[in-house]
Amino acid sequence: MATIYHAAALGRITDLAALDPYKSADSEFGIDKPDDKGRTALSHAASRGKIDVVKFLISQKANVNAQDNSKRTVLWWASHSDPSVTRQERFVTVEYLLQEHADPNIPASNGSTALSKFIEHREPTVIKLLRHYGASTDHKIQRGSTTVSIEELARATKDPDVIEAVMLKPGQASSRDVVVTEIVNYLFRSIGYMNTAFGGVVRSFFGISGDIRAPLQVNKKGQQDDEDKTPHVSEISGKTTAKQFQAGMTQFIDDTGLGCFFAEDDKFLEDVAMKAVELENNVDEVLNSKKDIQDITKLALYQPVFYCDDSTSMKSGTRARDQVELVRRVARISTLLVPDGCGTGLQFINKRHTLDDNLKAEQVEEIMRSFEPRGNTKIGINLERKILNPLIYDVIDSGKKLERPILISCITDGCASGEPSTEFRDAIVRCVGYLKEKDYPPTGRLAFNQSLTRPPMLTATIAVRFQISQIGNDRGAESFLNQLRDDPLLKDVLFCTTRK
Known part of the structure; x- marks a missing residue:
């Protein structure tokens, strides 16, 4: 043994x-x-x-x-x-x-601490987290016959993000609502902005021009004076007007193919721009750096919807609590800049809950904490019944149009049960095919050619993105997600991740 x-x-x-x-x-x-x-x-x-x-x-x-x-x-x-x-596993x-009250200031025999180790790893997000919990920079680390201070160790990395994180005062450095970077990656990878530069050309994984990590790109042709210049998001400062910010967003929307959802004079964009400028000038808000605002502004363009697992197995361990925490954090960040009445959606696999797609983050958390896990995991049947029908099919079939692109985040601790094992996958395929028939703009590459031995080709659409996360360590869930992840038909449509 x-x-x-x-x-x-x-x-x-x-x-x-x-x-x-x-x-x-x-x-x-x-x-x-x-x-x-x-x-x-x-x-x-x-x-x-x-x-x-x-x-x-x-x-x-x-x-x-x-x-x-x-x-x-x-x-x-x-x-x-x-x-x-992985970095995510280390962070969590x-x-x-x-x-749980681990003391970050207990040094090892050589004076090293968790803070000094993460400086060596060059992981500023965790450094900020440690500083937020009071990690001290007063320790001296023994290096042979000499000692090195925490600040000296940080400066030796020549990494500005590491140095900045170390220099923050204890308590000042929030974990960006427990690291906005983690959550932004979680959402951005779901949206599908995976860009690589090749020969000077930015190639999007989903066929979208524009880099989600880069500043908003603007066309400077014909600009004659400073008043008309549209700044990059990374150039936005307290002196930047909401009008200028909105112009930058509009250009980004055009570059990424989202123009079908947002007119240039869209009131939604105007409100987001106003909130972005206010956020940067709010000294009490930790998410007010240029990088934070750049990321959150792009998240605001998508309508977030959380599809949560409330099956009986969620009673195991800390799964229910972990799900609440994950949804709470993402809901707060993804709705930080949206106007009133444009919040997030929340639905459960089993609970009889009327879908409200305009919830505030606080309301989401309150509802999440009240659910009682019970039932099986009909994740596919109820995805269509409880989310796709009211948010997509019913809207379009009534002659209306989708107001914003939708990001559907599914969270589960197990594999599908009480339905065919392919039902979740098939619901997504049907949805994408429906949107294509209704002339919603496509993006990405064709997964297949027509064939008797292969499924029909599927083209991703910018109108909806699907993401599924695993909570816990159920092997059945891991296998279920692996099958989805390896399905070439879903490659441009569904992003799978694990949060154990």
């Missing part, structure tokens, strides 16, 4: 039953019993980014500040982490440890 430390590192210790063999085999078993190097099971799980194991062990009273023989804490090991751990692990 593998040791508990090895099992924790592999992600196998997630419930009480998993602990029983170790309790039976060791009369002196303790949740914090160290290995020969002084490391606990929690330390091993944290260093491998096994967040479910970390959460379970902490629920069993594991010491979040346990130190090994070299005085390295669990948080230190989470910052060191195995090369196989560190965040949870901090929430």
